[in-house]
Amino acid sequence: MSVLVIIFLTAVIALFTGVFNQGKMARYVGIAGLLLALYVSYLPELQFFSQYRNMFEFGANTALFTKISIVTTLLIFFMGGFAFSNHRSHQSELYALMLFALCGSIVLFGYQNLVTLFLGIEILSIPLYVLAGANKTDLRSNEASLKYFLMGAFATGFLLFGITLIYGTSGTFDLYKVQAYVNKFPGDLMLVLGVILMIAAISFKVALAPFHMWSPDVYQGSPSLITTFMMSVVKISGFYAFFRLMTIAFIGVYDEWFNIIGVFVIITLFLANAMGLAQTNAKRMLAYSSVSHAGYIALIFFGINNLSTYNLAFYLFAYALSTIGVMMTLIWVEKLKRETSFNAFKGLAKKEPLLATVGAISMLSMAGIPLTAGFMAKFALFSQAMNGAAFLVLVAILGSAISIAYYLRLIIAMFFFKESSFKTSEKVTLTYNILAVFVIVAIVALGVFPDLFAMQFASLR
């Protein structure tokens, strides 16, 4: 709980530092605040209370997801110095808004009441609507912002419809009371309708097909750093909120909804991967890859066991790391070339071997090549889902098979060209290089010793 307060205060302070020095201080304030929050999240005695009036609970799982999202945000902040170096002013808002969004994430990790769920989603989304339009002079960024806002507002509407129906039948917003009600009357049609509406709304937030239509445009139009934030932190919070909702409140009507998610998974994996194959722009390709990952992650709803939360956290963290790795590369290229087509990446390995390597390893991790975190995560997910939905695992395997083709295209562009297409003498900054090494080490280390993750983040009983 104190983590939430710290991050909120940091965001407020960061916002006020905008007065000085074009707001560049905000980044350092943000990093300091996040480090403090990360430290505090390891100290259970500083949590003040683990439960707030049946609205919010801060248990072990909440702490686990809080830690991984704080680490992810930290890495994104480290990238920020380079990524936002073109923004002459108003930098402080960007960092402050990201921190506010992170507050929303943490609310989502610990909500215990459907109202808190709604609040969390809104606190997460509203800063993002603004952030998506952060490149004020870029038409695509404006488009992204507006599109995200309009579609997001629709999804929120669905969420509220769903919550209303559930409140109407069960008479409570409390997650555990809903659970008790669902277990008692699983055949309640109105309730099932509410469940379906909520699934639709949250599927929108995590970009699960067929509710993914907004995501390629928004991901491509937003400033790349914000895209990274959306692909990683927002996905982490969206999915854990989804997971909490389905496994705590609605597990009693599992038979009613697992087929729906199964169909979503199939559509997502085929559609997103096929679309990814057709892209010529790396950023848009990564947007589709992000959608396809939502499909893999949704396998978490099959064969649920007591390790599922851990598997989910591991996958999300592995995916967030990979996203950061590949987006690092992309941001650098975008900065130099002002575009992100595959051709823009030609010969990157010649110019910046480290940056090309971090991009390549991240993409191999996304594709699930062994000795990367992504493989271990995918393996855990597949072996869980195999126990109950073997067919979906087959679909996921086919999906991965398709996906490797488009990841390879980018790797080939970076590595297989003798002459570099980069004419500038601009070198990568030191922070950036350190970050690249960190991401490579983290991805490989988690791929070789998956238990490291548990040692760092999870306090499993």
Place this chain on the structure above:
Amino acid sequence: MSYHLLALLLIPLVGSGLLFALKGKSAKHLAFGISLIQMLVTFCILYGFDAKPTVDSVLQHEINYPWSQFLKSSLHFGIDGMSMLLLLLTNVLVPLIIYSSFNETVNYRNSFYALILLMQFGLVGVFTALDGLLFYIFWEVTLIPIWLIAGLWGQENKRFHFTTKFFVYTFVGSLFMLGAFVYIYNYAPSFAVTDMYNSGLNLTQQTIVFWFIFFAFAVKLPVFPFHTWQPDTYTYSPTQGTMLLSGIMLKMAVYGLLRYLLPITPDAIAGISGSIVLMLAIIGVLHGALIALIQNDIKRIFAYSSFSHVGLIVAGIFASALLVMNGKFTIEGGEGALVQAFAHGFNVVGLFYCADILYKRFKTRDIRQMGGLAKVAPKFAVLFLIVVLGSVGLPLTNGFIGEFILIKSIFDFNVLAAIISGVTIILAAAYLFRSYGKTMFTEGDDRILASAKDLSNVEFTVMASIAGIVILFGVFPQPVIELVSSSLKFIYQSMVS
């Protein structure tokens, strides 16, 4: 805990890391030195090796550590006869392959040799892992370096197409194997090989698992009709890449068939699946040989010849497996397969090296434009002939004994199949002697021949060592058979028990 095996795993990995990190001109010497140390360690292990113990009994050079508390998988490595043979093949061939590149000017030489050593690390892992997940991981680890080698140093204008095709094809195959392994994992107590053998799947489940795993191996081997990536990849890869691919990498699949597929899915093999595979393999034998007859690109001829020979290996393995399941216990097919795999490793490396030597002399791979080299390069003519004879399977060369046992085991199962596969020896003689004759004896371009030289020192060393091995194991094949027989007995025994 065996320090020998640990060294075997770590030397190439550390060496590869060193090479990536260091800068300088002596990358090839460093890489060669590292691979020589690796070879010496292998010989040390071989020296004190007792071929009897197998996976179920006490293993030699065992490493077993728990890995993750969330995975029922452990870092379990060990060597039995089968592993030993393939380790020997790997660790003798890699120094040869590295040495063979000494005369060449390679761009980014550090990365090139680092990737070869990384590949060696993966191969050693595959041949020693005694845990399904570990096997899969190493299996994939080999893919990245060879893909980069093929892509970075392959033929310029073709490489984007063929490398992608190669990678996607093999990766899809491997993913299916992963799916099958995960499926077995749900039933078996753990990923340990012996647990996987006793997973207790019924016939339907076994059949699904069989085809999923077989797909991965079939792509790698390759078996008809999954071979379409192979000719392009072999042809356009750099010579060292082709050597690694054909000499060692496809043996991973032979090893995988024996170690995993046969004992895990015996009922499926006894059902219709085994016979289908046998049929596919024999179609491949004939198909490859016939295509090789009409090719003019010398690397392509050797690629199809490799495809054809591998078909015979698979046919032998499955013929014996089917016999065992029908109640007649025999391990001949497996023995033949391993002896032939060992022999084929050296022969095919020799052949592709000859192709490279020819390409350097004639600046073309088209055999119609070559000719008359025997006059100016007698040393080469002799050594090339020995390698060709080994591939054809002439008695007293290493190709003979393997092929003989393989055809005998197929004969025991089905006479017709044996006749068809026997024809390939004739066809092999036809296409190999055709290419040999065209390149060495016919009238050649005098201007090229005038400037063509005989083998350089490096070339001579490599060719002579391969020719020596061809004859050595042709005359004394027995040690190889003795090395593998007890582990094969265990494998085929686990099918019926």
